[in-house]
Amino acid sequence: MPSSYPLVSISHGSASRVAVVALLAVGLGAAVTAKAQAPADGEPSFPTWGLGLGVMSEQEPYAGIGRDNTPLPLLQFENRYIHLFGPRIEFKLPGLDIGDSQQLNFGIVGQYDGSGYEEDDAPILNGMAKRRGGFWAGAAVEWSSSFVDVSAEWLADASGNSNGQVVSLGLERTWQLGKRVLLTPHVGASWQDENYVDYYFGVRESEARLDRPAYIGESAVNIEAGVRGVYMFDRHHSVLMGVEVTGLADEIKDSPLVDRSTTNSLYLGYLYRF
Numbered sequence: 001m002p003s004s005y006p007l008v009s010i011s012h013g014s015a016s017r018v019a020v021v022a023l024l025a026v027g028l029g030a031a032v033t034a035k036a037q038a039p040a041d042g043e044p045s046f047p048t049w050g051l052g053l054g055v056m057s058e059q060e061p062y063a064g065i066g067r068d069n070t071p072l073p074l075l076q077f078e079n080r081y082i083h084l085f086g087p088r089i090e091f092k093l094p095g096l097d098i099g100d101s102q103q104l105n106f107g108i109v110g111q112y113d114g115s116g117y118e119e120d121d122a123p124i125l126n127g128m129a130k131r132r133g134g135f136w137a138g139a140a141v142e143w144s145s146s147f148v149d150v151s152a153e154w155l156a157d158a159s160g161n162s163n164g165q166v167v168s169l170g171l172e173r174t175w176q177l178g179k180r181v182l183l184t185p186h187v188g189a190s191w192q193d194e195n196y197v198d199y200y201f202g203v204r205e206s207e208a209r210l211d212r213p214a215y216i217g218e219s220a221v222n223i224e225a226g227v228r229g230v231y232m233f234d235r236h237h238s239v240l241m242g243v244e245v246t247g248l249a250d251e252i253k254d255s256p257l258v259d260r261s262t263t264n265s266l267y268l269g270y271l272y273r274f
Contacts, residue, residue, distance in 0.1 A: 050076030054240065054269025061248060063259035064122035074269060087112040090140070101146040109153065110137040115200060116161075124257055128207050131200055134159025136166075148173050157196070164196025170224075182230040187223075194219045201255035212256045220249035235273065242267040 052074035059067050077084040081092055088111035096104040116131040138155035153168045172186035198217030208214040226244030233239075245264045253261050 047077065047079035048273060050271050050273040052269055052271035054267055056265065056267050058265040059263055061252065061258045061260050061263050062117065062122055063124040063257060074271060076271065103144045105142045105144060107140045109140050110135060124212060127209065132161045134161045162196050162199035164199060165193045166196060167191045180232050184228040186228070187225045190222045190224065192220050197251055201252050201257055203256055215255050217255065218251045220251035222249050223247040238271045238273070240269040240271055
């Protein structure tokens with residue numbers, strides 16, 4: 001089952017780069033895996049292993065927090081039942097073939113999300129209670145065709161910190177340019193429920209001050225667009241890149257903690273496949 005789910009940032013906290021790179025890695029790693037595994041009979045060879053290192057650069061929405069640049073290790077493993085890349089794991093379920101060029105794929109997914117902040121991350125957060133990330137789990141489905149891949153995913157906060165839920169929808173298509181380059185533009189939308197938005201962007205009455213009034217978060221829909229790319233030197237060595245821009249919903253932009261209407265992330269990495 002290809003793991004080409006949408007590149008959708010489910011978080012925008014001081015450590016949201018963890019969630020961003022998880023989904024970047026899913027799409028980038030799937031492209032590398034699909035290309036490198038494709039033998040003459042069309043059946044992928046399992047299992048596969050990969051190790052690498054990447055760098056994430058992200059601009060976050062909180063006021064006073066500058067651009068964050070962080071090195072991130074990459075670990076990939078895939079067989080017929082499991083796909084692991086970075087902090088995300090997928091348990092593959094039986095798919096459904098629809099004709100010669102269409103397929104429905106299903107999976108149970110889990111990932112660590114390092115979203116959240118501490119009060120010393122920025123002056124606007126002074127006096128705020130710490131917001132934590134945690135482990136998220138849910139389900140994903142993908143309709144794959146020769147024209148476009150459409151995917152949907154539901155995740156819930158299994159750690160119970162925000163008690164939030166996120167539903168993501170994405171569309172993407174991969175083009176092969178020559179023998180070595182794969183390019184995947186994508187667009188998506190991410191719905192975040194009121195628990196999620198209030199936890200990460202709300203201000204409690206006990207946290208309010210003159211320049212930070214109390215704020216109750218409501219459910220929101222963010223819009224994302226970007227492109228992923230892979231340059232394959234050979235079956236073992238690949239360079240991965242990703243660029244994404246997210247338009248924040250009004251329910252997030254209106255938070256007194258936020259001072260921008262968009263966020264963006266850049267990713268560059270190297271992967272060695274055994």
